[in-house]
Amino acid sequence: MSQYPFTTVIGLEVHVQLKTASKLFCGCSTEFGAPPNTHVCPLCLGLPGALPVINEKALELSALAGLALHCDLPPVTKWDRKQYFYPDLPKGYQTSQFDMPICADGFLEIEDPADANQTVRIGIIRAHLEEDAGKSMHDEVAGRADSRIDLNRCGTPLLEIVSEPDLRTAEQCVAFLTKLREMMVHLGVSDCEMQEGSLRVDANVNLHIDRNGEVIATPIVEIKNMNSFRNVAAALAYEVDRQYEEWETKGHTIKTHGKRTFGWDDGKQVTYPQREKEESADYRYFPCPDLLPVRLTEAQREKVRSMFTELPQQARERLQSQYDVTAYDADVIVSAGPEMLAYYDSVATACGDGKRASSWVQQDVMRSIKEQGISVDQFAISADQLAALIQCIIAGELANNRARDVFEHMLDKGVAMDQAMKDLGIEQVDDSEIESLVADLLSKNPRVVDDVKGGNAKAVGALIGQARKANPNANPQQVRELALKMIEQM
Secondary structure, rough: OOOOOOEEEEEEEEEEEOOOOOOOOOOOOOOOOOOOOOOOOOOOOOOOOOOOOOOHHHHHHHHHHHHHHOOOOOEEEEOEEEOOOOOOOOOOOEEEEEOOOOEEEEEEEEEOEEEEEEEEEEEEEEEEEEEEEEEEOOOOOOOOOEEEEEEOOOEEEEEEEEEOEEEEHHHHHHHHHHHHHHHHHHHHOOOOOOOHOOOOEEEEHHHHEEEEEEEOOOOEEEEEEEOOOOHHHHHHHHHHHHHHHHHHHHHHOOOOOOEEEEEEEOOOOOOEEEEEEHHHHHOEEOOOOOOOOEEOOOOHHHHHHOOOOHHHHHHHHHHHHHOOOOOOHHHHHHHOOHHHHHHHHHHHHOOOOHHHHHHHHHHHHHHHHHHHHHEEEHOOOOHHHHHHHHHHOOOOOOHHHHHHHHHHHHHHOOOOOOHHHHHOOOOOOOOOOHHHHHHHHHOOOOOHHHHHHHHOOOHHHHHHHHHHHHOOOOHHHHHHHEEEEEEHHO
C-alpha cells in the first residue's frame, strides 16, 4: 500500500489511419491484408527523384476530425521532415507536421467512469497529419530467427491526436479512447480497427506524489505496443505500481531521470524499458523542401463542414425522441456503426414503427450479419424489404413467427418478400374463415372456455397451436382476440 498519496497524470497519443483509398503522397492502395510489399512504389521505397503529391481527401478527413474535437483549423499548415532511422522507414525520415499542425487546441468531454453524473474535459493539444511507417515482423517463420519488412503500410495517412495530460485513471483513458474511436468511425474518418493497426495508442504517464506537502514527480514513461483498450488499462495499472515502487526504492524523479519509452508485454502483463525517449531536437525537424505549405480555402472548409453529421450522442438522443425507442436500444444501434444507423433509420421511417424496427434490426439483422461475417451494406435484405415485412405484421397480414419464416427464406434464397411468401405457401386468410376455425376449436375445447370464464384468460393460449396446425396461415394474435371475444359473448 502506498505510504504517500499521489495523483496519476496521463496523456495519450492516438494514431488514427485515415479512411482513404490511396496513400498520403502517392497513388498506392491502402487496402489491408495484401501480400507484403505489393502496395509500394518508388516514393514508398524512398528512391531518389520520387516526389510527393498531397492526398486532398486526407486533408479533408483530418479537418473533419478536428471539427469533431472542437479544434481550431489554422489557415496555413506545413510539412516537416522528422529524421529517424528504423528499418521500416526507407527514406530515413518521416514527412510529418511539427510547429504548424492541421488541427490544434481542442477538447473531448467524457463521462467520468467513477461518477456518471460528472463530465471530464480532456484537452487536445494538436492533431497533426503524417505518413505511417512500414511494419517490422520478427521471427514470423517457424525455425527462423530473422526479421522481415512489409512496406505496404508505409505512406498511409495517419492522424496523430495528442491529448493534454488531463487523464487521471486507466478507466478514464478507456472511456476517452472508446468515445474517440466511436466518433472517428461514425464520421467516416477511420475504421479504427486495432487488430489491423489503423488505431494505435501510446500513453505517457507519471506520478505526482505528495510527500508531506511537497509534490514530487516521477520520470515520464511512454508506453507502446498496446493493441487493445484492455491492454491500455492493464499497462497503465502496472506502470503506476512500478513507478511508485521505483521512487520508493531508487528515488528516481523527473529531475534526475529523463523520459523513457517502455513496451507492454501482454503475455507477462508487465511493462519493460526499450530506450531513452527522444526529444524534438533529436529528430532534427526542418521544413520539407518537396511540399509547399497548405492553405485551406473557404470552399474546402465549407466542404468539410458539409461532411460533418450528427455525433454519436446526438444520434442516440434523436432515435429516442424520433422513434420512441429506449436509451439502451438507441445505444445498441448507434454503437453498431454509421451504416447500421442508416439502415435502421430507413427501416423505421418506411415502416412507421420505430420500436418494431428496432427489435427486428437488433434481433434478426445484427444476428444474421454477425453469423455471416459481413457488413450491413452486404446484407441480402434491403431496408425497404424489411420495412415491407414489418408493415405486413402491423397490418395483421403476418404473425411474427411466420414473418420470421419469410425473413429466413428471403435470406437463404435471396428472393423478395412476395416470392418468399409464395414459396412458403403463405396466404392471407379471410376473416370468415378464421371465425369458423375459432368457433370449431371452442366447441371442441369446453375446458378452455370454462377456464377463461373463470378468470384465466391465458388458457386461450392452448388454442393457438391447434389453430396453426389446422391452418398455418392463421394469425395467432387474431385467433387469441377472436376466441376471447366469442367466449365473452357465450
